[in-house]
Amino acid sequence: MIRKLLVANRGEIARRVFATCRALGIGTVAVHSDADVDAPFVADADQAVRLPGNTPAETYLRIDLILDAARKAGADAVHPGYGFLAENAEFAAAVTDAGLTWVGPPAKAIAAMGDKMEAKALLAEAGVPMLPTWTDPDQITDFPVLVKASAGGGGRGMRVVRDAADLAEAVASARREAAAAFGDGTVFIERYVECGRHVEVQVFGDTHGTVVALGERDCSIQRRHQKIVEEAPAVLPEGVRARLHEAAVAAGRAVGYVGAGTVEFLLAPDGEFFFLEMNTRLQVEHPVTEAVTGRDLVRLQLLVAEGEPLPSAATPPTDGHAIEVRLCAEDPGQGFRPGTGTLHRFAVPGVTGEFAPTKGLRLDSGVVDGSAVGVHYDSMLAKLVAWAPTRAEAARALAGALARAEFHGVATNRDLLVRVLRSPEFGAAEVDTGFLERHGEVFAPLLPNDQLPLAALAAALASAAGRRAGATVLAGLPSGWRNVPAFPQVTRFAGPDGEIEVRYRLDRTGALAGWSTDPSVSTPGGTADLSSGAAPAVALVEAAPDRVVLDVDGVRRAFRVHRVGSEVFVDGPDGAASLTELARFPLPTAELAAGSLLAPLPGAVTRVHVGVGQRVAAGELLLTLEAMKLEHPVLAPTDGVVAELPVPAGGQVDTGAVLAVVNSEEDPR
Template sequence: MSEITKILIANRGEIALRIIRTARAMGIATVAVYSDADRDAAHVIAADEAVRIGAGAADSSAPAASYLNIDALLRAAKETGADAVHPGYGFLSERAEFARRCGEAGLVFIGPPPEVIEAMGRKDYARRVAEQAAVPVLPTYRPDDPAMRLPVLVKAAAGGGGKGMRIVRYAADLPEALAAAQREAESAFGDGTMLIERYVEHGRHVEVQVLADAHGNVLHLGERDCSVQRRHQKVVEESPAPTISAAARESLLDAAVRLAAQVGYVNAGTVEFLVTGDEFFLLEMNTRLQVEHPVTELVTGLDLVELQIRVAAGEPLPLRQEQVSSHGHAIEVRVYAEDADHGFLPQAGRAGVVAWPRGEGVRVDAALRSFDEVSAWYDPMIGKVTGYGRDRECARETVLAALTRTRIDGLTTNLGFLSALLGSAQFAEAAIDTAWLDRNPDLPLHPRLGADGPTPFDLLDGWRLAGPPRPAQARVERSRASSSSAAAVLDGVVRAPMPGTVIALKAGPGQRVSAGEALGALEAMKMEHTLTAPHDGVVTRVGACVGDQVPIGAELFVVESPAGEEPAGEAAEGEDLP
């Protein structure tokens, strides 16, 4: 066994704080690493030591220069005398090369062996392992396969988290979807290999938490339902899964354990399934700790990070399968800096006053403090609020009450959206699937539970608390791109909806374009956003080049209608003007 006395945490934000909390309770020292954008971040202050990572005096805010910089991370571990590395999730957590190089440097990697990460980190190889373990998989197709049945899902063979995924319903859209998903996958994972597989319209996303040691013991810690998603990324997670039958649950749990045993898994991991009726199919295996691990911890009473550390040190698991039990229900919501009313566009900027909720049954995992900066360099998730109760309804009400006590000034967040979501009759009845949010863009208008009649705030007469009525307003229709576009458009001008990097230009000056046609693509906060033409016309100006870093509101394209023609694009939502 290896004694672990100091852990370098190769990550940032709330997961770094989460690891620090358990390590401190175990008497283990911690080392935080930070980029220039995170110089004053909460995890930097909380750790016993902190090291800036990056090359020379250059700005190390970009992930490639900091949290993805293996050489810099290994140097930091050596300089501080760390004997172990915890990768958290995201960044290098599922990079086999990082795990391998940690081992070569004499560091304990708190995660599975590199060969297992390499095998299960690739969805194509994971399919083969699943077939060997008699775990069902979805059919896949070649791009030119005459047997292909639409719709299909294009997804990256490496990585996860919704990056490099596109739903394709029409054959003509497949080439562009493949190209866009490939670019996103190469940027996020350094690997653009794609899979095309059958898309199940009304499936549920149910995953199983597994834990294995180096002594041949493999356990499951129950399942989680993660069906509420946008952009193929999870928004709400809960345990236990509310709609699967006892027989389906038993089959899922057994399949996950078989898969982990088949590949020789060690440490914590998650086997993800798509469930439709009593059928289920393997989606992928995540070879790391999951964002949603708090719901499992709340219903089982186990500390997954502590178990990870003990397994990495060579200890056998301290419990048997029959000793694992689940009690009550837990629901977690992810709080994002994003505009839920406009395509869930990520937001960046400085927060004002921030107050996270407290109370019985409430758990908060967050690193955002008052007046912190939310950088455009990283994922827009700023925290997680989890509620625990004796049953699902109790947990739901706990989270709803906690959200009302959450305050984040100065940033556009999804707090209101989360309240509407959990307060909807559909969520309360668990009548949801992975495409539920896509089918319900008007979610806030859905019937709420426990309606107590109209209040002054429900009336559109200008009433205000402690003040005169708001003045009458006019509604002005403005031209805007289609709802699938990330562009903010005014009078044919397509502007950057957030700070980001221009990664593709598809139209140049003088080119005639149609409404909704792709003009280019912007990458921001780990996501790719397509910029589209607001109406038929001619591109008269392109304001950036591929590779340019652009600020929010930057003028990227101008599309003018030919003389004498009215713009034929989609009418915009009305905006209220004083």
């Protein structure tokens, strides 16, 4: 039996495995990079071993360091989690060669499925349906096609190509991204199925020859070929479920599979399906399967690794419906640009359980209040899962919990997820891998533009209340008391679309006598005129440093306000706003050259595509920035001439660094 388990991973999956280990009485060991020394998963473990450095190549991808950590801590088993070395046959073999129990499939099975081209050939012989596939780009005559990395997963290294002229660059870019993420830049090309759905089957095998399907999941809602919404069971045409399960079990048997694995398929609109790949590990989205089957898949992994048989050779029945979303530190409105910084608050209401099968709302999080989100690892912060008797109830509960949650300090994809879950198309199960490309409306923030002034007013009133609460002199005076009460108080904020100035006036009783914003934005009751003396559209009910209640046209609205330094986070009934209060008398700062393009986050410039003095068109690719394992293009904002390129290829940059200067004039002065 396993006595002490080392998890060769980080974040929420490490915490997930540790939770089951605690329930089973198994000791736990974490390994961590320097950047992760204070991460929650390190605190969750009984013991922790440092891996010197920060990048994956220095730390979580070092087989020698991980095995040395197992020896130091006295671990007798290793769980790879997902990502990093989870599908590395060399790692699996090294663990078993070291006399440790490997919680995963045999190295031979990992190797067989790790090379996706070899996997396709092997499983085609087993009768699993396949898409046409090529390794030589010169053989491609019909488009669209999909370029894919042969190693790894998670959507990295994938590129959809619709025109022959774009194929060479797509292949080169996919190779670079795959090499950076998996250490293997091999790619292949297959036919791209329009409006296809990504449906996968959870399989499990034991050492006694049993391979069973534990149901399927629909993972069609994706961004950049990475899943962000998953559900179980999938909504499928008549007869498809049984055929999917049969094909998945056949794939598992063909490679003598042991442990947890996932066979992924592309489901065409006509009901036909094709093998995509087999992931030889536990999937990120395994909680939805746990929710509808009641099975703890990590527990099954551990028992199978100890030689125990699976409890049943039959597919278990499902109960209800479960939907999972991946909460990521990124800005969907800016091309899913990753977000970094300190997560000042991370709070989700109504959670009924964490890291284990549960009815209701489950949170598997790799972060807590105060966690630092850096650039070295994947942008996923947490997974939120809702189980309910029906699909519609699960979607509504999940959207509601997300909308009420407080995520402060780092940009997230929360608003996008809520809009997807509430969209009529998702409600009707009209989903496929192109969902986000067709539904641009889901990228709009939850807080409408015409509600931002109310959020800014609440922030200004809360700030004033905070100053009064901390006053050491004349603390009994109402906030903003003046000998000339007609003169307004003014607070300026940097908002999502520029600066917003809030002007408001309180009367002698502390009531709101008038307010306005600049720039003027229409509000539910119109913008009050401070000089007219007319009754304001908004009445102040309550103002405290962390809570403001406003009466708007007879309807009370409560705003939760959280201030960290000059940053003010406002969560209201219609959505959330992140504002920065500006100094009344700002200090002078250095002026940037016109046309300067700044780094949106720390990273490395991997390639520079243009030269100084070169004319460029608006939207033309200038350079490529790599951060959080992904490439991010930096595009020309206007037609012009490249005046400066201060960072060479390979250079590291911090947020705000000048990457390029593009003059709109013909003379690149």
